[in-house]
Amino acid sequence: MKRLALASASYALAFLAIGPQPPALCADTPNATDAMVYSASDMPRLADGIALAAGDERTLRVWAPSNQAWTLSREDDLATLKSSPAAGDATPRWLDLGRVQGTIKLVVAGPVSADAKPKEGETPPPPPAPALIVFEPDPKGDPARLLEIARGVVDSTAPSPDRRREQSRTNKEGANFHAPATVEEWRERGRHLREQMKVSLGLWPEPPKTPLNPQVYGRLERDGYTIEKVVLETLPGFTLSGNLYRPKSVAAGGSLPAILCPHGHWEDGRLRDDVQHRCIRWAKLGAVVFMYDMVGYNDSRPFTHEFLNERLRRWGLSLFALQTWNSIRALDWIASLPDVDPARIGCTGESGGGTQTFILTALDDRIKVAAPVVMVSEWFQGGCVCENAAGLRIGTDNIEFAALCAPRPMVLVGATGDWTAKTMTRAFPAIRGAYSLVGSPDRVEASVFDFPHNYNQTTRNAVYAFMGRWLLGLDPSVDTREGEQTVEKPEAILTFDAQHPASPDRKNPQQLEDHLIHTIRAQLEALSPERGPTVWQAARPFLATSHRVRVGVAIPSPEKTFGREVRRISREGLTIVHAQVGRRGEGDAIPVVRITPAHTNGRLTMIADDRGKLALVKKSGELSDLVRALLDRGQSVVGFDPLFVGESLDADRPVGHRPLVAHGLTYNPAVAADQMQDLATVLTWAGSQPDVREVSLVASGLSGRQALLARPLLGNLARTVVDLDGGGDDDYYSDNVPAAIDLPGVHQFGGLRAAAALSAPTPLRIVRPGEEFAQEWPQAAYELAGSPGALKFDTDPIPAVDLARWIDAGE
Incomplete structure (x- = not known):
C-alpha cells in the first residue's frame, strides 16, 4: 500500500474513477442499485475521484465511534469529511451525512488525537478516518448487514491487536544471536x-x-x-x-x-x-x-x-x-x-x-x-x-x-x-x-x-x-x-x-545506475526458460534463491499458527465465522472471515483483494457473485484483511506502514512483504482446518500481483487465479512507471514473469496480464515441467460461475 500523503491537518482520500465498484476479477456488472463500500485503508490507495453516473444520487454514510462527530461539506467536486469530538464512548454507529452526486473527491480533516501527536521533527500523523464509508443509492437503505462480513469486532472500531503496526526494529537493535545447538x-x-x-x-x-x-x-x-x-x-x-x-x-x-x-x-x-x-x-x-x-x-x-x-x-x-x-x-x-x-x-x-x-x-x-x-x-x-x-x-x-x-x-x-x-x-x-x-x-x-x-x-x-x-x-x-x-x-x-x-569517461551515478540495471536485465534474459532445459535447470534454483530472499515469505507449520474465534453468525443456511489468525510468538493478528455452506465438499477457496474482506460483499452486505457461486458448489470461502487493510488498520490513526525509522527496510519487511506473509499464514491456517481437504486461491489487483509473487513459496494449492488488472510487470520494462509492488529487489529475480515461471507445474490462471507481461517465460517453464495445460491466460474478466467451476473442477 502506498503511504498516506499528509497535508497539514487534512488528509486526502482519493477515489478511483471506476464507477460503482473497484475493478473486479469476475465479470460482475455493477449497477445503480449497488452500494459502494470502502474502509479507511482504501482511501490512500485510491486515486482521483468517484464519477457517479448522470442522475445517480447517493447517501454518504460513515461507521464511526459515538465520540466522533462527522460533517460533510462540498465545494465543486471536493467533498470534505470533518471529525470533531462528541459526547459518547467508543461504541460505533452509522451516521447519515447527506446526499452526493456527480464527481466526488473526498478528503478528511480533523484534529489529531493527543496520544498520536508527533514529537518534534516527526511527520504528523493523519487525522482519524471513518472505519467504513458507504455510498448508498437507497436513502432508506440499511448498511448494517455488511458488518456481518466486513468486521469481526462490531462493538468498537478498534483494529485487530497486531503488534506490527507499532513495531519497527531500528539500527540500534540486534537480533539476539546465539549459536545453534549443532x-x-x-x-x-x-x-x-x-x-x-x-x-x-x-x-x-x-x-x-x-x-x-x-x-x-x-x-x-x-x-x-x-x-x-x-x-x-x-x-x-x-x-x-x-x-x-x-x-x-x-x-x-x-x-x-x-x-x-x-x-x-x-x-x-x-x-x-x-x-x-x-x-x-x-x-x-x-x-x-x-x-x-x-x-x-x-x-x-x-x-x-x-x-x-x-x-x-x-x-x-x-x-x-x-x-x-x-x-x-x-x-x-x-x-x-x-x-x-x-x-x-x-x-x-x-x-x-x-x-x-x-x-x-x-x-x-x-x-x-x-x-x-x-x-x-x-x-x-x-x-x-x-x-x-x-x-x-x-x-x-x-x-x-x-x-x-x-x-x-x-x-x-x-x-x-x-x-x-x-x-x-x-x-x-x-x-x-x-x-x-x-x-x-x-x-x-x-x-x-x-x-x-x-x-x-x-x-x-x-x-x-x-x-x-x-x-x-x-x-x-x-x-x-x-x-x-x-x-x-x-x-x-x-x-x-x-x-x-x-x-574523462568515468561514469557518474546516473550512468552507473543505467549500466548496472542494463547488466542485470541481460543476465536475467540469459537465464530465461526459453533458452531450454539445460539453462533452466541451472537457472531455476538460482532465481528461486533471490526470489525467496526478496519475497521473504516464511510458510509457518500448522502447529505454529493459531485462530481465535471472534464472532459466529448463521444466516441463510450459511455459517459465518470471524477469527483472528496469526503465528505464535510473532505478534500478528490477521482478521479473517470464513463462510461455510450447510453442505461442504471439503474444498476451500481463499479470496485475496486490496479491499480485504470487503471484496466478499456487494450491495450493503450481499455476497459477491463469485462467493455465491463457490458456496453453491459446496466450497467454503475465506477472506482476510492483511496488515494495514480493513480491520487491520487503525482508523483513528490511519498510517499504512510500520513506524518510520532510519534505514527501516534493512531491518523490517516492506508493507508488501508483510501482506504476502499474511497471505501465507492464512493459507496455512485454512488448510489445517479439520473439514478442509483442498485449498485454492483467488487474488486480484495489487493483491493479485502479491499473490503471484508469493505463489512459488505457497506450497500445494489446488488452483491459483490472479488478476493483474493489466499491470503485470509494467515497471520492469519502463523505469519511469511507479512500482506496481513496493518491494525491494522485486526485479532482481525477474519480477512477476519469473514468479509465474517458478510456479510451474502448479495450476495457475492469470487474468488480465497486460501487454507488458512476458508470457513467454511462464509458458516455457510450464512446457519444460511437462504441464503446459496447467497455465492459462485470460484477457478479459471471467464470469463468476465459470471461474467457480474451474476452481472447483478444473473445467
Whole structure:
C-alpha cells in the first residue's frame, strides 16, 4: 500500500474513477442499485475521484465511534469529511451525512488525537478516518448487514491487536544471536545467511568481473617500505583508488601475506594518519597492504557517498552493494599479485571499514584472518547508507555476520566510548559460541580499550599482535608494536593529479545506475526458460534463491499458527465465522472471515483483494457473485484483511506502514512483504482446518500481483487465479512507471514473469496480464515441467460461475 500523503491537518482520500465498484476479477456488472463500500485503508490507495453516473444520487454514510462527530461539506467536486469530538464512548454507529452526486473527491480533516501527536521533527500523523464509508443509492437503505462480513469486532472500531503496526526494529537493535545447538544447524544457517547477504547486497547475480585494468605508479621509497598509487576499474567506467604498501626487502621468489585496509567514515578517509600508520607498520612487518577509498571519498569524491533511490532499490542495488563490490574486486587484484600468497590474506578496518571487514570475510573465504575494529555490536548496526541495504539484517545482525568468520582467526577490538563498549559481555561470547561449535574457540579474541571511537595506536598494537601471529606466522615474543613513523601528505598519495588525471569517461551515478540495471536485465534474459532445459535447470534454483530472499515469505507449520474465534453468525443456511489468525510468538493478528455452506465438499477457496474482506460483499452486505457461486458448489470461502487493510488498520490513526525509522527496510519487511506473509499464514491456517481437504486461491489487483509473487513459496494449492488488472510487470520494462509492488529487489529475480515461471507445474490462471507481461517465460517453464495445460491466460474478466467451476473442477 502506498503511504498516506499528509497535508497539514487534512488528509486526502482519493477515489478511483471506476464507477460503482473497484475493478473486479469476475465479470460482475455493477449497477445503480449497488452500494459502494470502502474502509479507511482504501482511501490512500485510491486515486482521483468517484464519477457517479448522470442522475445517480447517493447517501454518504460513515461507521464511526459515538465520540466522533462527522460533517460533510462540498465545494465543486471536493467533498470534505470533518471529525470533531462528541459526547459518547467508543461504541460505533452509522451516521447519515447527506446526499452526493456527480464527481466526488473526498478528503478528511480533523484534529489529531493527543496520544498520536508527533514529537518534534516527526511527520504528523493523519487525522482519524471513518472505519467504513458507504455510498448508498437507497436513502432508506440499511448498511448494517455488511458488518456481518466486513468486521469481526462490531462493538468498537478498534483494529485487530497486531503488534506490527507499532513495531519497527531500528539500527540500534540486534537480533539476539546465539549459536545453534549443532554444527550442522550452524552450517545450514550460514548457507542461508550468505545467500541473504548476497541477494540483499545486489550480488545475486553479481556483476561480471570485467578487466580491472590496474594502473600502478608514483612509487615512493621510504625507510623499509614503498608506497604506490593504484587505480582499479572495478566496473566499466567506475574506478577505485588506493595505495599499495610493500616491504622494501623481499627474498627472491618470496611470497608475502597481504592485508586489505578499508577505512572508516573519517572526513579525510584513507589520508587519515591512523589509517596510514597501520599500513606502514604492516609493510614493515612483512605484508603487502592495500588501503582503498570508500565510494565518494578522496579520489572518488565527485561520485559522492550516495547511491540509492527507489529505482535502484527495486533492482536490489545500493551504495552498500557498490562498496562491497569494490572490496571484492580489491581482493581479486591483491590476490593476483606475483609477490602475494593468495592463501594468506587478511582484512582489517574500523567503523564503516569494520563493516566492510566482517561483510567481506563472511562472503569470501579468501580472507583468512579478520580484525573488524569498533563496529561489531549487540545494538548499533551501522548508521550510513553504505552499511545498510534493504533486507540485509531482517532476522539477523552484525554479530551473526561476524560469527560467519569461524573457524578463521578473528580479533574484535572495542572502545568504551562507543557502541562496542559491551563487546566482552555480549558480542564476544556470542561469536565465541560459534567458534566453539566448530572446534576453534582459540581462534577468536577480543579487547576493549578506554577510548572514544578510534583505531588508535593502542588498538593497532592489539591487532598487530593477533594478525602477526595468525597471518604472518610471527612468534608472540616478536615485538610487533608500532614505533615512530612518518605519514604522507595528501598530495603524495592521492592518485589523480595533473600528470595522472581521472579518466574523462568515468561514469557518474546516473550512468552507473543505467549500466548496472542494463547488466542485470541481460543476465536475467540469459537465464530465461526459453533458452531450454539445460539453462533452466541451472537457472531455476538460482532465481528461486533471490526470489525467496526478496519475497521473504516464511510458510509457518500448522502447529505454529493459531485462530481465535471472534464472532459466529448463521444466516441463510450459511455459517459465518470471524477469527483472528496469526503465528505464535510473532505478534500478528490477521482478521479473517470464513463462510461455510450447510453442505461442504471439503474444498476451500481463499479470496485475496486490496479491499480485504470487503471484496466478499456487494450491495450493503450481499455476497459477491463469485462467493455465491463457490458456496453453491459446496466450497467454503475465506477472506482476510492483511496488515494495514480493513480491520487491520487503525482508523483513528490511519498510517499504512510500520513506524518510520532510519534505514527501516534493512531491518523490517516492506508493507508488501508483510501482506504476502499474511497471505501465507492464512493459507496455512485454512488448510489445517479439520473439514478442509483442498485449498485454492483467488487474488486480484495489487493483491493479485502479491499473490503471484508469493505463489512459488505457497506450497500445494489446488488452483491459483490472479488478476493483474493489466499491470503485470509494467515497471520492469519502463523505469519511469511507479512500482506496481513496493518491494525491494522485486526485479532482481525477474519480477512477476519469473514468479509465474517458478510456479510451474502448479495450476495457475492469470487474468488480465497486460501487454507488458512476458508470457513467454511462464509458458516455457510450464512446457519444460511437462504441464503446459496447467497455465492459462485470460484477457478479459471471467464470469463468476465459470471461474467457480474451474476452481472447483478444473473445467
